[in-house]
Amino acid sequence: MNWEELLSNQRTPEKKTAHEPSRSAFEQDYDRIIFSHPFRRLQDKTQVHPLPEHDFVHTRLTHSLEVSSVGRTLGKRVGEIILERHPGLKSSFSIHDFGAIVAAASLAHDIGNPPFGHSGEDAISGFFKEGSGKQYQSLVNELEWADLTTFEGNAQGFRLFNKERYQGMKLTYATLAAFSKYPRQSIIKSKDPNRRSQKKYGFFQSEKDTFKSIAESTGLIQFEDYSWSRHPLAFLVEAADDICYHLIDLEDGCRLGLVSYEKTVELFANILKERFSLEKLYKIDTINERIGTLRALSVGQLIDECCALFLDKENEIISGEFDISLTDAIPSAGVLNDVIKISIEKIYRSRQVMETEAAGFEVLPGLLEAFTQAAVDLSRNEKASIKNQSLLRLMPPEAILDIKQNKGNSYSVLMSCIDFVSGMTDRHAISLFRKIKGISLPNS
Known part of the structure; x- marks a missing residue:
């Protein structure tokens, strides 16, 4: 791989974007x-904790904005040194381009996640794998069935960016490649457990040719059919997410009383090492301010460590040899593992979080059962029942248009239903589920 191709501002196979000095393509x-x-819908989607009575608990929207902020810093810090090492790039690119690519990809990293956090992905997968959605298996091929039964928010995000009727975002190839932490399809012949980029998949069958075009244009290394190396800046997007996810979940857990103040201070202090000062900490008046200050300092420390590692491993990253998470190999990796352990024990398995997950496992399959049956009947030109006619009227016009245009293609029809359901906010999903099940009436 080479940086000139990796920083491509191309948007479609037919068109390259002209450079504007005042506002770059990125x-x-x-x-x-x-x-x-x-x-916009991320403002009403769960991050970890149920959408709050407390205004300081993070949603997907606030999390994404914070990840983007950290991502921009990572990109600019790395970009400054990359440009020094490769002076030929300076005529076309600046540190702001590196920062903007990572910031944009980081901003979008959760955009394909369904309602109810990561349990929403399992709920959608379970509907097809073991729920009433299993009836559709004979209508699709093996790879398409793998997409449905292992629904992946990363692939859904890539799909949203490349659908015609989503305001025509048409992002640059550099941003789309940096967004793609898992540049492979749902099934590959020789999955390598040592490659972080192959842990999950990053695009559905419906977008596989689009990804192939992006991978070829940005010069990603191809391993086998529809499996490539990561774009180097994807490591920074992942690091930004990891930094914010672990540290800010810990901060939220402490504020909610799920993790003790003392334990939280200890963990942040272990990240900061010699930069931690108990004397300075006690000069801060309130506990919340103390925890916020320690979190901010720890974010800065992890940014420093991730940038240093990336730059140290640049050649291995460019050659595709380096393929682990940056936060798994920095000096603070051990402390982050301790944060993960206590977060699983005290935060992710708290009663409120479990209640949210349980709701997701009822609501999303219930919605999918209703809307997939109505959509499949419509696509087969079967006379819709009165019930299904009512359900179809509840779907957005673009979903109905997709279904009508893809008659005979059951996979595309089912994916349109997933687009609709996975795109809902938590509150919309609960409200619509209650209404179609007769649990509540409009405005009740």
Whole structure:
């Protein structure tokens, strides 16, 4: 791989974007994401804790904004040194381009996640794998069935960016490649457990040719059919997410009383090492301010460590040899593992979180059962029952248009239903489920 190709501002196979000094193509990517409907919906999607009575608990939206902020810093810090090492890039690119690519990809990293956090992915997969959605297996091929039974939010995000009717975002190839932490399809012949990039998959069958075009244009290394190396900047997107996810979940857990103040201080102190000062900490008046200050300092420490590791491993990253998470190999990796352990024990398995997950396992399959049956009947030109006619009227016009245009293609029809359900906010999903099940009436 080489940086000239990796920083491609191309948007479609037919068109390359002209460079605008006042607003680069990568900054345009950021703006397009900010103003999109899928991004806006993140304000009402669960991060970890149920959507709060407490205004300081993070949603997917606040998490994504924070990840983007950290990502921009990582990108600019790394970009500054990359440009020094490769002076030929300076005529076309600046540190701001590196920062803008990572910021945009980081901003979008959760955009394909369904309601109810990561349990929503399992709920959608379970509907097809062991629920009433299993009836559709004979209508699709093996790879398409793998997409449905192992629903992946990363692949859904890539799909949203490349659908015609999502405000035509058409992001640059560099941003789309940096967004793709798992550049492979759902089934590959020789999955390597030692490659972080192959842990999950990053695009559905419906977008596999689109990804192939992006991979070829940015010069990603191809391993086998529809499996590639990561774009180097994807490591920074992942690091930004890891930093925010672990440290801010810990901060939220402490504020909610799930993790003790003393334990939280100990963990942050272990990250900061010699930079930690108990004397300075006690000069801060309130516990919440103390925890916020320690979190901010720890974010800075982890940014320093991730940048140093990336730059140290640049050649191995460019050659595709390096393929682990940056936060798994930095000096603070051991402390982050301790944070993960206590988060699993005290935060992710708390009663409120478990109640949210349980709700997701009822609501999402219930919605999918109703809407997939109505959509499949419509696509088969079967006379819809009165019930199904009512359900179809509840779907957005673009979903109905997709279904009608894909008659005879059951996979595309089912994916349109998933687009609809996975794109809902938590509250919309619960409200619609209650209404179609007769549990509540409109405005009740």
